[in-house]
Each structure stands twice: as C-alpha cells, then as structure tokens.
Amino acid sequence: MNYSPIREFFYNCRRNVNFVVGFLMILSLILVAIFAQQIAPYDYDEPHKQDRLQAPNSTYLFGTDDFGRDMFSKVIYGTRITLWVALLGTSIQLFLGVVVGLLCGYFGGWVDRVLLFITDVTWCVPGTILALAVVTVLGKGLTNSIIAISLVGWASYARTVRAKTMSLRTMAFVETGRAFGESSLSLMFRYILPNIVPSLIVLISNNLPGTIMATTTLSFLGLGSQPPSPDWGLAISQGMNYVHRAQWLSIFPGLALVYTVLGFNILGEGMRDLLDPRLKGL
C-alpha cells in the first residue's frame, strides 16, 4: 500500500482515544441540535399550567419550570444556541485574528507595531470586563454578547498567526513565489496561510470552550440571551430563583453545558496530539 499523509492522519485519528471520544461527544451535540424538533417532546416555550414546578418524572424528564414549561425540551433546544455561539464566535475571532496576524507578520514595521498595540490594549482589560463594556455599547442580546466575547478572544489568534507568519515569510518557498511575481496578497493567503492551518485548528479547539463559557456567563448575568430563549446560561439564572423548591431547573442546563465544554476540551486535546506532537504530555 502506498504511503499517503491523509491515510496516516486518519489512522492516527482512530488510535487517538481523546480525539475519538471528543469527536463522538460533539457529533452527538450536533445531531441533537439538528433534530431538536424531533427529539424534544414539547416546544421549549409551551406552558403546561397544571404542571408547574414538577420534579423530573416520566412525562417531564428534567422537570418543569414555574410556567410548567418542559426543561428537557428547553435543554435540547439550547444545544442550537450553544453551537451557534461556537460557530459565530470562532468565525469572528478567526477572521480578525488571521487578517491582523498576517498583516502584522508579513509587513512588519509600523503596521506591526500599531496592530500589536491594539492586541495589547485588548489584553490589558480582563476579558469579562471588556465583554461587559462592549455589551454596554452594543446593548443586551445573544448576537451582541457573541461579538463582545469575540472582540476579547481574537487577540490570541492574531499573536499566533503573526509569529508563524514572521518565521515563514523568509522561507525559500515564499521567496520563490515572490521571485515569480506573486502579489503580497497571494503570498499571504496562498503560500503562508495554508502552513498555519494546523496551529489554527489547535488554537480553535483551545479557545472554543472559553468562548462558549464566556457567552453563557453573559447570558447568566442577564446581558446575553433574553427570555424566552432556551439559552442554558439564562435557564440556570432563572432556575436560581427557585433554588429551594426546584433544584432541577439549574442542574440540568448546567450538566448540558459541562458536557459540551468537556467534549470540546477532549477533542482539543486529541487535535493537539495529532497536529502538534511536540506539545504532547504537557
């Protein structure tokens, strides 16, 4: 059988326990999000007036809230929100980070210094506080809180891309491209960027859990998703009002959140081992 890097990658994937476990956990979440309508027994916003604050039972797997709304359905639908947060948050951070990082690393000089200073400014305010400031300006809401969290998180992408670009910029294959008259844009995106992709994947899996947690925290503080959204963070903070009578209201959304973050964390560990073997064992 001929050697193929792709075949070797898949072979390594199957042998990597972390990767397989994490992948299956995230896959299950994606499936739940897609088939939420089929899985959830009720609409997450459908009140059952005679069944208020029911403890978990066979009709209501995770119990009901103060309006008699089914918690299980709410948690199921909440998956969609969490995955949307992951997707949108990562896209914004990746876009900003890659563009700024490439420009900094490729051009160097004053471009580098100015953009680096901006990332410095981003870093000198603690993440939660910066996100709170951005939410203050943009207003409450899920999309705004995702943007706020992304404006906090993009700097680490920019730093990594910048460092990698600086070391790749002088490599022979880039010089060759330049000698053949490739434009700077083409050199950045067609020559340098593909070589950064593995580090980017590792970075994404490192940052994703944080993005999800931070956005949920904003929802918990009442600054992200607004009722009646099935957002898990919002559900936990609403459940806190019934902490003596209905503990299940704040437990189940939290469990779902931990499952998600753990899934991404484990997948990330696996990715790191696969793509960046030097970091193994740290």
Next chain:
Amino acid sequence: MTSFILKKLLNGLLLVFTVSVLVFSMMHLMPGDPVDLIVDRKVSQERKDIIRHEYGYDRPLTVQYVDWIWKIISKGDFGTSLRVKQKVADMMDARIPLSLKLCGWMLFFEIVIAVPLGLLCAYKKDTFLDRAIINVTLFLSAVPSFWLYVLLILLFSVTLKWLPISGYEKAVNWVLPIGGGVLGSLAGTIRLTKTEVLDVFREKYVLTAYAKGLPHKTVMVKHVMRNALILITVLVFMSIPWLISGAVITERIFSIPGMGSLLVNSIITQDYAVVQGCILIIAVLTVVFNTLSDVVVGMLDPRIRITMNGGAGA
C-alpha cells in the same frame, strides 16, 4: 536595565491613556444622543439643549475628554450617577474594600493550595497521583464558575443547610464565595505550576546538577523549584485583575455589594457614568499589575529581559 524599565513604564502609560480614551468614547460610540439617556424622550428640544449645555455635551469631544480625565486625576471625581444622583466616586468608595477583601482571600487560598499541588504533580510526574490531580483539574476547567457556585449553593446551603445563601456581614457568609472562586481558578494555576517546573526541568543546568552527582531531591528543591517559583509568583500576581473580573460573577450570585455587582447593575440600568468609572479603575489596575510583573520578572530573570527586548521583535 533602566531602559527596559523605562520602556515598560512608557508602554504602560500609553496603554492607560488608550484605555481611558476608549472608556470615555464608550458613551459616544453608542447610537443616539447622550441627552436621551438622561431625560425622557418626550422632553422638548429646547429643554434638551439646555441640559446638553448643563452637562457640557455641546463642547468638542477632546475638550470633554480632557475635562473628564482631569477631574479624575486631580480630584478623583468620576462624575455623578444619572440614576441614583450620587457621586460615582462615593459609590465606588464603599464597594472597593469588599471586592478587594474577596479577591485577596481568593488569591491567598489559590496560592496556598494550587502551587504546592502543582509542584507535587511535577515532582511525581506520570504517577497515579499526578494523573488523578490533572484529570480532576481538567474536569474542573470544564465547569463554568457560575454553575460551580450554583452547585455549591445547592449542596451546602439548600440540602445540608450549613452555609447561608447570600450576605456578606459575617465570616460564614464568605466561605462559599471564596471557596467556589478558589475551586474555579485552581485548575489553571496547578497546570501552570506544573508546566513551569517541567520547563525548568529541561534546562541544561539541571542536567549538570545531576551529572555532578546530586541526589534527585536536592536538584528538585535547589535548582528546579527555586527557578520555577520566581515565574510562578509573578504569573499568579498577574492574575489579580482576572480575579477582579471573576469577582463580578461571585458578587452577583451572592449579592455582595462590591465593584462587580455595581458594574453589572449599572450596565443593566444603563447608568453609564458608573460603568465608565468601574471599567476605568479595573483596566488601570490591570495595566499597573501587568507592568509591575513585567518589571519584576525582568529584574529577577535577565533572560526574560532579553527575549522581551529582542526576541520575536516584541
């Protein structure tokens, strides 16, 4: 050395200036008229213009900024809250000690618990103990801090009824907020300590120490830990501002009237003068601590001074 410190201080000053400009422009970045935030929308245009003049919103932005920042620097005057009609500085005065108390105790317990555990993990690398601790921290880092608090409240306040759910007057009130906060930040510090120690372990002088025939224990204590602890201390001190932002969540959950709850409440009620004051103070604290730890690291460890100045063009 002097040039290194000067460079860091200048950079810190520049950062503080930029942050203050950003915080100031927060209010003007928002769509709409700042006067609309103060008065009802139905108020007539002439009345609005009078208020605009009273608050000085009709002056050029640069003049407003200089006036704002000068009042803060010279008199500690952060303006007046639009909702409570109270001086922002007075509001913060009562709250800062509470937040500092919370963060101080959290930091103390974090260092006392996490650093020894991290050292232990590095010392006993790849044993059962190491794996157990690291796996627990991996799990803990997947638990959002606010939910950890919820679980602790459910367990200790609701089910066991050992500890009160909220309040801040008695010592027993502080057990859950501090305990939960420490538990939440434990994971990061343990792993940081372990990585730091293992990094030092790869240094050549450690190999030399072994080659000299020193026993494992002596090498570990005298050569590895001594060097690793310098960096760990500084990194832990750098985490102080992050503790402050973590306190936002803690204060909100346990209804502790500190800076964090003031900030979140003011955002919800759109009390912008208070928001600006809180964010400015926290940001300045962060810059000060970062700069300080940069300088301290540089003084303790010449290698870092060199990499910060030269390497990677930073």
